[in-house]
Amino acid sequence: MNTPNNALDVIVVGAGLVGFAAAAALRRQGHRVTIYETSSFKNELGAGLAIPPNTVRGLIGLGCVIENLDPVENLCFTAVAFDGSAGMRSDQTNYEASYGLPWIMVHRVDLHNELRRVALSAEGNTGPPAELRLDHRVSSCDVEKCTVTLSNGDTHHADLIIGADGIHSTIRSFVVGEEIVIPPSKTAGFRWLTESTALEPYPELDWIVKIPPLGARLISAPMNPAPPQVDHRTIIIYACRGSTLINVLGVHEDLRDQDTVPWNAPVTQSELLQFFGDYHPRFKRLLELANDVHVWQMRVVPRLETWVNRRVCIMGDAAHASLPTLGQGFGMGLEDAVALGTLLPLGTTPEEIPDRLTLWQDLVKPRAEFVATESYEQQHIPAKRGLYLRSQEMRDWVMGYDVQAEAQKVLAGAVNRSKG
Incomplete structure (x- = not known):
């Protein structure tokens, strides 16, 4: 596909979910996008991911085919007491009726593959495919010259640089002007996937994927009656990849010194069982089926003064990594990408980018x-x-929001002011 002469040259640092989303949003506008990714994608994270209606809306807007994600619809949240003292309490919501789209559960790798497709595929009339350069580590960024320098010393210029390089972002310090310490949150999660077929011999586990209403299950420990102490343990369970896999996340207070242990480390099954030793036997049965369990540190990026500096910006976890409590971590990063693509239509000049980035930040940062x-x-x-x-x-x-529509309003206002 021929690229128009008025297309912007865009560099995206990071080829994770948000990096591919940003690339897709900008190539759809006709811009030339190059993605630099440190890894070779040999060890992609296998885990489930919640996709609420506002996030589904953003994915569709990027051209994603939801069926390609092999989704499982989340019809409710069902809470049960950790000790079996209370029955299942389901909060059923017709998400499609309320918000126009369903809440779905997917496998992270399937979502990554679909976002990669819409960013890189030559199919369709959606602008020039983005270029992906693996094993290319960006070591620094010059915000005044709008360049990035790779670990091999090569320097590349762009009209716009997007740091979508995660919580350990390289680009962040160049945008805000200082290194940002990401403090321990004292929260972590045991995470693993179990084949659905592994549950079939155990009728006591039918409540997970067989007993309606179907959807996410939460096993919650009681809160300590003496605030501010609280038992943080919650096990979140849901099916993904066409209900062939069960995703399990055991959120808990992390009593380790988080600054001296790995962010993601393997855990033995015996350690897992010991941690949830006071849980009812029917819940521990699920833990006994666990294998390849890792404990994952959860940290929150402190509120930053800015996400933009001249023609460089950060988005996603680089700007606002959060805990998974609301199921909106990826969703907010996706909204960053969709909004930015909307605010930079074909014909936007490099000189207009700083003001457009300010408008973008004003739209997405508070939310x-x-x-x-x-x-x-x-x-x-x-x-x-x-x-x-x-x-x-x-x-x-949160879920009734349409980021593309809101960004279009902001763009229309900017265009009208420029004419006035």
Whole structure:
């Protein structure tokens, strides 16, 4: 496909979910996009991922085919007491009726593959395919010259640089002007996947994927009655990849010195069982089926003064990594990407980019920071535990949002002001 002469040259640092989303959003506008990724993609993370309606809307807007994700629809959240003292309590919501689209559960690798497809594929009339350069580590960024330098010394110039390089971002310090320490959150998660067929011999596990209403299951420990202490343990369970896999995440307070242990480390089954030793036997049966379990540190990026500097910006976890409490971590990063693509249509000049980035930040930053703050507080403050599931107003504000429509309004306002 021939690229118009008025297309922008864009560098995206990081080829994770948000990096590919940003590349897809900008190539759809006709811009030339090059993605630099440190890894070779040999060890992609195998885990489930929640995709609420606002995130589904963003994926469709990028050209993703939802069926390619082999999704499992989430029809409800069902909570059970860790000790079996209370029965299942289901909060059923018709997400499609309420928000126009379903809430789905997918496998992270399937989502990554689909975003990669819409960013790189030559199919369709959606702008020039992005170029992906694996094993290319970006070591620095010059925001004044709008260049990145690779670890081999090569320097590359662009009209726009996007740091979508995760919580350990290289680009972040060049945008904000200092190194940002990501403090321990004292929260971690045991995570693993189990084949659905492994549950079939055990009728006591039928409640996970066979007993309706079907959807995510939460096994919650009781809160300590003496605030501010709280038992953080919650096991979150849901099916993905066409219900062939069961994703399990055991969120808990991390009593280790998080600064001296790996961010992602293997855990033995005996360690897992010991940690949840007071759970009811029917819940521990699921833990006994676990293998290839890892404990994953969960950290929150402190609220940053800015995400933009001249023609360089950061997005996704590089800007606002959060806990998974609201199921919106990826969703907020996707909204970053969709909004930026919308605000930079073909014909945008390099000189216009700083102002457009300011408009972009004004649109997405307050919302993402609200979600990050609530995700942390609803995990750590006893009175706020479960607030998202209790507050219809908050769920409507988060899941009923259409970021592309809002960005189009902002763009229209900017264009009208420039004419005025």
